[in-house]
Amino acid sequence: MKYLLKTARESKALKTRELAQLLGIDQALISKFESGTRKPTKEQILKLATALDINYETLMVAWLKEKILYEIGDDALALKALKEAEEEIKYNRSVTNNIISNALQSVLDQIDVLKIKLDQFRQFDSFRIAQALELEYTFESNRIEGNTLTLRETDLVINEGLTISGKSMREHLEAINHQEAIAYIKHLMEKNTTLNEREVLSIHNLILRGINPDDAGRYRKVQVMIKGSTYMPPQPYMVSKEMEDFYIWYETHKNNLHPVVLAAEMHERLVTIHPFIDGNGRTSRLVMNLILLQHGYVIANIKGDYDSRMQYYQSLETAQTQNNKEDFLLFIAQIEKQSLERYIGIIGQ
Structure with a gap:
């Protein structure tokens, strides 16, 4: 994700200071996002996607992937846990999205x-x-x-x-x-x-x-x-x-x-x-x-x-x-x- 953010910022010819002003956050945070030493919040992801014209879904998936990898690393049971999590997420989405009556x-x-x-x-x-x-x-x-x-x-x-x-x-x-x-x-x-x-x-x-x-x-x-x-x-x-x-x-x-x-x-x-x-x-x-x-x-x-x-x-x-x-x-x-x-x-x- 860090490369995605930096590439998008540079393609728009924005300095870290200018992007920080657009987002209303400290300039140092932008540098940390791009170096990977700090992760944006979910709310900041939306603002970054809007400011940099990055597809929100693309950026969100990259953010979630890094979040998952940080939490589980290469634990031997990680893949099994991910498989079970996938099934539970699918179930939860089927319940929450069931808003269409006949x-x-x-x-x-x-x-x-x-x-x-x-x-x-x-x-x-x-x-x-x-x-x-x-x-x-x-x-x-x-x-x-x-x-x-x-x-x-x-x-x-x-x-x-x-x-x-x-x-x-x-x-x-x-x-x-x-x-x-x-x-x-x-x-x-x-x-x-x-x-x-x-x-x-x-x-x-x-x-x-x-x-x-x-x-x-x-x-x-x-x-x-x-x-x-x-x-x-x-x-x-x-x-x-x-x-x-x-x-x-x-x-x-x-x-x-x-x-x-x-x-x-x-x-x-x-x-x-x-x-x-x-x-x-x-x-x-x-x-x-x-x-x-x-x-x-x-x-x-x-x-x-x-x-x-x-x-x-x-x-x-x-x-x-x-x-x-x-x-x-x-x-x-x-x-x-x-x-x-x-x-x-x-x-x-």
């Missing part, structure tokens, strides 16, 4: 068929259709959070630059900011940028820009409660560590879960950490849709009407308080299925 798998199968059809119609994509659907997404996502602008008013604010009488400045900014955040996730999708802390903070910064500038793009420093929910988010001192685990989970699972399940999981995990003072719901839905767009799907637009909102909140509550994500994963899969059907129906006419 009902969810059925919806995912239907989504897979729709995705094939979508790919066949991609040549008929239209900027105006995309613009209209993105406007609807902004309207619905803000409506979930209590914004009272109608769809027509949202259009006038965003596309005509008009001010709506009787509506607050915050509601106007929520519409403008959300539309810009959609443009930003589409930019990330086109660049094929991997999901990381910088991008999530940038999305949140756009959501709260001009509304709450002191907290825009920053993790919360106080405890919060979720209105209407019995779930209590983690204490503020835990947020940074929870978010580190959030990105590690993504890197670990991004290649072995169905994209719709991956997107839903990242939505639920982010909103459960509730890392921000405000804007957690909108940011979580944007992160979910960034992942969907990166995998060639369409925006999953959760409606803001009472029934849809209650089903959304109740499935989240079940995931957060009962450690049962089935309802939420199924809810998001059904929303994506409906969004695909509508999109194909429009461009396929």
